[in-house]
Amino acid sequence: MRKYFIAAVSAALVLLTSIPALADEGMWTYHDFPSAAVAAKFGVTIDQAWLDRARLGTIRLANCTASFVSPNGLILTNHHCVESCLAELSTQQNDLVGNGFLAGDRAKERRCQTQIADVLVGMTNITDRIAAAVAGKSDRTANDARKKALTESEQNCEANSRKDRKSGPLKCETVNLYNGGQYWLYQYKRYTDVRLVFAPERDIAAFGGDPDNFQFPRWCLDMGVLRAYENGKPAQTPQHLNVNFDGPKAGELVFVSGHPGSTDRLLTVAQLETQRDIDIPRWLLRAAELRGRYVQYAKSSDEAARSVEDQLNGLENSIKVRRKQLDALLDDKLIAAKRDAETKLRASVAADPKLAAAIGDPWSDIAKAQAVYRTLQLPLTFIENGAGWGGHLANYARVLVRAADERAKANTDRLREYTDTALPRIEQQLAAAVPIYPEIEIIRLTFGLERMREWLGPDHPLVRELLSKESPDELAHRLVSGTKLNDPSVRLALWNGGRQAIDASDDPMIVFSREVEPEARALRKRYDDEVEAPVEAASEKIARARFAALGTSVYPDATFTLRLNYGTVQGWRENGVEIAPFTHLSRLYERATGAEPFKVPDRWLAAKPRLDMTTRFDLSTNNDIVGGNSGSPLINAKGEVVGLVFDGNIHSISGSYWFDTAMNRTVAVDTTIIRTALHDVYDARALAEELGIR
């Protein structure tokens, strides 16, 4: 699957020859991992040393997970996690997505300009600090005070780390767990020089394409290899994980260490209904149409197909996710179960007069805020959140225009995405000389403007202002052909020039963005004050109620921060048919049609005679993962990598809301096919050697 919505790692030494299917639900933090439960259930000891090793071997990429697999900074992740980098490095003459890439030696490893690699090196509970900052304040003032306190924590943490010789400068990010129930300050070592080492051809990495996405059985070599650099040299990473190229066994205990992006299991019924009624259907309608525009554009030439492929893949992946999320929310059983759980929690509050007096009725507060949100959702989505414009160029303009205002303020007064902690990452992206395709920019921008006019109506003041004389097509053409924002040096000049440079600019995209900005700001303010503030306050109260009833025996929703979970290698039963947990190489060839996306690359056809057709290819486990876990190492009880998580089955998507023990499965590449690929297909000698393949 792609970027958002995948995977979970699990690793284990098989102590029992066969473990029955168990409900191994939970995306546990490293500071609250239930080692006792694992010991009781599997007889396996997960001690602090094991946890530290797994944590320090796990990497957070921009949208994915990865792991260090050599002492010299070698990183194993998914092909779909390096696809953007491949696309950025591709040209009409050399399509790295289609053809794959093998550096061969280190001098030929190529920088992924927009990539980063973060390792979680410290975790501090700051719940009390944040609670003190908001105590006694109204929802709205508390919301501002909370954000100020979070910014301050991050700012101090980074400043201190810069003075600390041992740690060196760290990235500090606060994390909200249990929807406001806990606040943590996570500290990361960040690598910003990440280079491409190896990627197979798209046709084997994503064999089956979108039709097979979120399906199992599966035959995808969804792997990509990067390397972290420091000071121009391969990073020293003694904390790496070892790869065991024999893969796991059926029934084996396995762990997934990674960064699940987002789940909504703790939301109230009112919040789920907002997603069901408004957010997801509207998003799907827009995404499906944009997909149609991309697909049609891709058919206009080979170069069009190549240049739009990465964006189209991401979009199709998200469509499948949202579609199945909507199915889950439309299942009245799910809403009934959520309503039931909510009723029970409310009853437990009512039974505790002191607690009841302290928190009131936060469920109603959230429902009221949802009603406000429903009236705001359309203008907010189109004007503030970008559905009404879109494309790289318009996004650059938005960031530059907004940052110019924000950076003139004190750090703690800024919107959280423009604090000092966030600026280096923005600057990295502005400076990256990635290709911009004007035709695709025009498609995106025209589409956004057309749909904004449809949904907000032609008489909405901003719509009238923007489109009073030009059609969406005409406006988009004028902006895209007239702007200079495709040039990184122009972007950096505007970035460094601050508000004065922005105010003075006559770049048409900057002018457009300035025109949108006042209404966008006003909507954001209304959202923050009238929706976010009461929801944050109420959610924190619900978290208190939940802690009172359940303690921390439940895990927090996913937040794209590091989690660990456990499960076993197993298939499932689908319509009475048993799905086996492993696929094998032979079936790849049988299933090929010769036409994409079911085409086996030439290299694999040529290698066929010398390959063992019984080699295991992909596998399924019952670990509890979600998008963001893509690229996670599947780890055995000895702490070795035995698989590379890249997807979940179709039932895993409902994992956004609940964990379906019987059906929800993680899908991973078996390390045995990785050995075969590197050694017998790609003849990647140096890489194989570095990975310890004989």
Next chain:
Amino acid sequence: MRKYFIAAVSAALVLLTSIPALADEGMWTYHDFPSAAVAAKFGVTIDQAWLDRARLGTIRLANCTASFVSPNGLILTNHHCVESCLAELSTQQNDLVGNGFLAGDRAKERRCQTQIADVLVGMTNITDRIAAAVAGKSDRTANDARKKALTESEQNCEANSRKDRKSGPLKCETVNLYNGGQYWLYQYKRYTDVRLVFAPERDIAAFGGDPDNFQFPRWCLDMGVLRAYENGKPAQTPQHLNVNFDGPKAGELVFVSGHPGSTDRLLTVAQLETQRDIDIPRWLLRAAELRGRYVQYAKSSDEAARSVEDQLNGLENSIKVRRKQLDALLDDKLIAAKRDAETKLRASVAADPKLAAAIGDPWSDIAKAQAVYRTLQLPLTFIENGAGWGGHLANYARVLVRAADERAKANTDRLREYTDTALPRIEQQLAAAVPIYPEIEIIRLTFGLERMREWLGPDHPLVRELLSKESPDELAHRLVSGTKLNDPSVRLALWNGGRQAIDASDDPMIVFSREVEPEARALRKRYDDEVEAPVEAASEKIARARFAALGTSVYPDATFTLRLNYGTVQGWRENGVEIAPFTHLSRLYERATGAEPFKVPDRWLAAKPRLDMTTRFDLSTNNDIVGGNSGSPLINAKGEVVGLVFDGNIHSISGSYWFDTAMNRTVAVDTTIIRTALHDVYDARALAEELGIR
């Protein structure tokens, strides 16, 4: 507004100077019109002569309503109802959709090859006949027997009419009212020679385009004029309606006579949930993507834009309808109200032991059938109902292949859409020399194949068979470039050649359709037996329960058969703002941007100095209409046409499920702007004279 989902007629003499907003719900049949209620409420007498006149002046077109407005067969309807005809008559050199059309004299009126005009001349209640045919049979056998009896009734009716010198040959169609509560045999006089007389430019007919569709206030001259011919001469139509070019007054009683296409107000909760969870979301996803493909294709050249416009307009209209239908179904208040009504009706059955014993629990029967349908819906939609292929050429092939089998059977054994009654209309469509655009055919077919593979999965047996060696693109190109079905004579030869010709054909599109046919047939059979049969049986039982509780004080759901309803000219309140019931010409010019779809045609710009800017343009009423009512005459109490229904407001779309008195409004063209247009803008002298414009 377009084709499906529009309008309702109402006409009235204002006896009271101001009538408050009243809930004038109901799409009444002409045989059960509540004249007494109208008399009581408005003091207006609607007698049988009035009803007969309105009925005989109303026309059913292929997808719309219309009315006779001169004794020489002149027909008034909407521009969007003649848009397909305009597109069929257009060429790259002469775009009649864009430029409009004025015949000037009768010799230049141009045939709309796929159009028909039906006038309802007789109505016979055959409920008892159908009840006798199914009595004592199991659901499945009853379903077959019912269809046989319906076919027999139509067959006998048509045979008798051919012997009747007075009536001449008639089209006979059975109608199922109240979901099986009543069966009627409707007899129509059908005109198959319908010619184009006048259409304005698209830019004034559909001013505001899709963004303004289903909106009010509005400035659309959505009119088109046709003429019925018999034996090559203008049809004699003494039963026509007179047009009153002074339009209606605010608050005036008005009637809509027309053919509302389909409503689902009497469905059970289980059936509504099927629409909410499955049918509408899946349809919307596909339609939105196809829209994106069409839009992107349209941008590739002027000719591409011209050739795809008609299909794109229809699609965008349907998307807006389905989107708001989904919103309505996602409104828990609607489902709660439906559940409440259902509970009450079930209670009334339970209180009547004799009735309860006779009908059992039909609601559960329907719920069970819905569960079966949910498992069948995907393959049925893609394989039998055409979502997996699509386009004109593939549709011709399906009809030819299936008709070859069906026509070899006895008339009463055939699928209902291939009975003798239906064949002439099929043949008319096969014989029509309408333009086929290969590029659009390829878009449709590729799209269908790609989505079929996505939704049924690449391992579905039929998907594997069709796409084992070719990609969807390759297959679609081969079929479209290889088929000869774009030639009407080839189609007719296959039609006349019957099964032998079909079996012998090596036309690739016929070969493809033959390959799909067995699985499509099997799915259709399962649907008919396992879903339709129990739902028909149960619905008839629910109708009995409803009649027992309510009599015929309720109206039947819309069935694209003739209905009459009443209401008054009025606006509504939206977010605290009063919407006035009339728009005026001046605002058209103020609102224009110069770019489509907000561009005023040159002719209207040139005419501006001589036009009265206070002329009324469009208007709103509270009549209860739905798609199919497009083109309906808005009639006053004297039986004169005072408006031309072309749309509903955005709230009217929830009218599929219930009538929202406060918000649901019909939108019509005022006859005053029609006079201005014909007389002062288009200088359409002969036409103006025939319509009685001085």
